[in-house]
Amino acid sequence: MSMNLAPYATRWQDSRGRLHDEAPSRYRTPFQRDRDRIIHSSAFRRLINKTQVFISPEGDHIRTRLTHSLEVAQVARAIARTLGTDEDLAETVALAHDLGHTPFGHTGEDALDEMMAPYGGFDHNDQALRVLVHLERRYIDFDGLNLTWETLEGVVKHNGPMVTPESGPDRLPTTIRHYNENQDLRLDEYASLEAQVAAIADDIAYNHHDMDDGLRACLFTVEEVCDQVPHVGAVFQKLRTDHPNVEESVLTAVAVRQLIGEMVDDVVEETKNRLKHIAAERPEDIRTADQQMVAFTDTMREKERQLKAFLFKHMYRAPSVNAERKRAYQIVCGMFRHYLKYPDKMPAEWQANNQALVRRDFGRDTARAVADYIAGMTDRFAMAEAVKLNV
Template sequence: MTQKNAHDLNAPELNAPELNAHPRAPYATLWEESRGRLYPEDPSATRTPFQRDRDRIIHCAAFRRLMHKTQVFVAPEIDHVRTRLTHSLEVSQIARSLARTFHLDEDLAEVLALSHDLGHPPFGHSGEDALDDVMAPYGGYDHNDQSLRVVTLLEKRYPDFDGLNLTWETLEGLVKHNGPLLGGGPRAVASEQDLPPTIRAYNKRHDLALSAHAGLEAQMAAIADDVAYNHHDMDDGLRSGLFSIEEVSEAVPHVGEAFVQVRRDYGDLDRRVAISEAVRRLIGEMIGDIGRETRSRLNDLAPKTVQDVRDAGYTMVAFSEAMGKKEATLKSFLFERMYRNERVNAARAAGKATVRGLFAIFMNDPEQMPKEWGVGVEDMDAPQRARVIADYIAGMTDRYARREWKRIGGVL
């Protein structure tokens, strides 16, 4: 079947140079050679396929709900701390800048950054842990798998198909941005039967080449996520008083050096400005390292097409060994002083209890869910019912989950 986009019907045809102002490297993912969509659509006269994918993500309901989903702080009342939405925007900025540096498809890098957290449930990783626990008898819960579920099944915007009907390259990057899922590697599983359920089912219809790496744009989005959350979580922790500049400087030497340099260059700055400047420098240092290491790997491989990147057998976009150690030190500090902080953990524990409680009640009495979710669920077998309930809970924002729990008699 084919669909026409009403916005594009009378637009003039554009050629490749007009749609891509910057020259692209031979190993970039070329939109002209896209493997297409599961449901064929007429091309747009004004946008490349990857630009259309980006626009579909920005306009979907799941993206809007990221505004009120936990990054670190549950349902934050402090305006300046990150949410899943602001985090995704920051990842997008870094990914797009990296892609531009290497003459890749910036739009593909952007859509992958914007969509990478769509599958996160309320209450951050605590909510995901709780859903995975209660879903263990029914195939488990994985936020990457749920992201694919959102964009291929759960979004209801088009009359001819469920989901957003994104391109093969976007879906490939969404499920494989951290590496291959089959055939070996740190993220790979032993066999197709061990794949998360949505990825396994979708791959049978639209083979995503799960044994290969994704293209460079997806790898850029993945490492941009690491850059963003490490430094911006540190920023939020400092501004929220979970730890001091002195404490993080003592525990993480390269962070301490950044603050020393800021004081050397500017003297006694306002604390807020000093934090911003140090974080800016730390991000710049890390991005510079990614550029050098990635350039070295590309020079060694000398890929002539994106398929050469996919078949390389190792990640092309990476930190140097020295920077990897620095990143690990910062992660370790944040894990101990921020993610395990008593204030943060109390809210997370309440969030986990809320997810567990909602799941148990809806499994026992599906009519407690809104009509559009609850109709017919009672007649489903347990695995089907559980998956629908997990979809409903995973789509909740922090504050909506709390309201639902209060509505059905839960105690916060």
């Protein structure tokens, strides 16, 4: 199975294994088993009602965290295949990358981080690890999903090293710091090429799909984005010239697909150049490199910056979205204060879970259990709880 892989690819046969030993599968690689465990987890299913930007949107076509994760996984597999790396590991990290997100997108995370400031803070990547190694309780012999070292490494540091000369281990988020004491994730190094692929696939997917959702929600027009983001305008202009009679919704779908394709091509070529520059011949060469190997060219990075700036102004901070964000912030903060004061009002399973984590020298305070409970909520459940609690 590894004969078609590049020399710098991660090979499942060389996996550093799982924290808790398990018998191997007869038919699936360790990374394929990791992927399947994530897909069958409760946290993954809940992503269907967690949103990217909009709060519990009414329309059927607006993306959720679940559809976004599937789209990221598809882009990651495509890039990994082209680069000759392990597609299953890239897909697995892509599917797991949003498991730690709260209800109401980044607004919910900001609110929880403020509430948790006296108790170690809140970070969605740290929460994703917490879900994977503690909160998912589906096995008799251990908490969590007992994923491979390579998958956990990818989830934790797909955006780069977490321990740097400027940021030592004492500043690590709570769960990552504690878990790293039991299984060294080499936090001062880069992640595998597969994890880096998953990270950039996330950027590629959400930029263009958020633009698509913003157009569907009428937060801005095609003309506005074309006027302010030149490379997007160039694609639309050519499509309109070549296909003058095609309806706008179809042209938008084609444009989004082409823009994603351009980014994928750019990433592949830039990554190949960087790999050639360091003469990468083994997976360790990726981890010990002096920069991320999977990246955009400077030209494409500027195009991405322009699109992000447009979306921030016209979508993420649009008046209608800001109104939803304000209410979402109030809901999360109100629920946190309520459950911190009345922890017995949380479901019995969450109270038991907190006691189990305390016994394992993890999550010693009630606040962390409250954060776990709220972070796992879907948008709809959180809004229903807010009504019930009158917060």
